[in-house]
Amino acid sequence: MYKEKSLMKKLLMILLILSGKNVFAQLTPVNTIDINTTYVPGSKYIQKDGSLENTEKTQRRIDLGYSFIISNKVDTLTRKINSWTAMVDGSYTQLGKPLNENDLMPHRLFSTQFAVVNYRSIGNKWGMVKLIQLGVNTDLKKFDIHDLFVSGGLIFIKNQSPKFSYGFGVFVANATNAPLILPAVIFQLRTDGKFKFKIDLPTEVSAAYEVNKAMEVKLALRYRNISYDVQNKMNPKRRYLNYMELPLGLEGKWKSKRFDFTLGGGYLFIRNFQLKEGGIKNMFKSTPTNKLNGNIYVNAGISYRLRSASK
Template identity: 30%
Template structure:
């Protein structure tokens, strides 16, 4: 169950055999486990974004989910308790060294800075279930270079603080790194794989890392990026485009429950429309309006086996709600 999300039953639920309900719980739990694994990979994605950049780039975004009802995990009952979600995110890619390889592609050393701060207002709960604040802040180093005509290698390492702001300690410091071998099929299609090392589960563990990026060009654009999401859009003019998007995002916090260090994960999948306005050659402004397809928390032991362990009930989640965000992106890469 999500970080520190120990829920007291509000009513006695008979121990009845309900195969359909049990199957639904199992399917939901497996889905949440996959989302958690994807979020580990997303933790490295801010380094991946620098792979095609040779200049200062970044993004500042605010997003908001209004109050929606808490769904009790023990019986999937929608309750009268409600929570919202407000977040501000910032990411920066700062090139330290860029030079052209003899194969015609750049060799890059870059520094990545990434931070997210979220607040939740929780109403009508009989006890504290969800955090009121979460902070994720990390710094990372990335190196990318070609190792063949169509292959490149990318190595990255990052360290950061992931906390619910109640008590910050050394347990809140999480580190991760990895090496990806990336195949460039053409300038618009790339696939990468390699080992990813993380201490999110206590003892440092190696997980398989995957990266996929495909984008088309022209008036109509399709962009698929694993594990972050996909978008399909149309260029309406030189400065305006309209995109339909589906995106996965989340946050992580180390929490202490019953004198034990655990990982609290927040997962969110949204779908919506995103008009994009090109302010200048280097600046872009985005607005997104849509809905949350998934919004949930999960509480996990800091053991690798916890990712695959079957739970007796689903993770705490919320009903579908509206979603909105605004973002400013900049890219001062040399053309």
């Protein structure tokens, strides 16, 4: 049972890395509904694309996630695993209405993904992960083929020990309406006990203290990066918005048999917005970076396990 839980967490971590998404809460355990909301007070908006001065934006976001096992087979002779897992998630962000046509910040951003992952053992310590993901990332103004984001990947993972694993491979995505082939690298290191330290690159670095069986306090640095298809009147060709943020936060988690409650806050060091044109030739062109100034944030979340962990 322990090995199965560890495997599912690794698969979900890989999904988040390849989709470029990361939320403030823990990675969603299998067969658990996870809901999180984040609020950032009014922050100065600095737009390098065009003239826009003395502007503040308030940011609100809600994230939902659910994952489940499609099938999980273990060869009784060789102990090799062949597992299929699916994950569904969505995110809605509100950033305040644009002041005028020169304001390139979208009022709303919405993304949803559905992913299927296959894990197969290929040795005593090695495994192979294959995945495909389909999503819609949009500003909700106009829907067309550009709002559809597809990615897939192949990764080889070595489980050096229950607490240390790493992997490498490739993934393909259409983040700017063109096929993008990139290397995929993962690294996971964690410790157990009252004090827990975890590295899940590139999504999270955290340290936690288990106050008791029902409460945990964690300090975490997390990374979020996602692309959207958006509409703007200043330069309609530049329709791909890449959003990146880097928060450092302290959160408390209260745990029960079926429910977990999370409450926390911290500081957002980076919130960058870049608009790019589609196509391979424009993929690596340098473009101005619009940004929201660093600010505090608060977040809250709830997780509901649809069945007990013993099942």
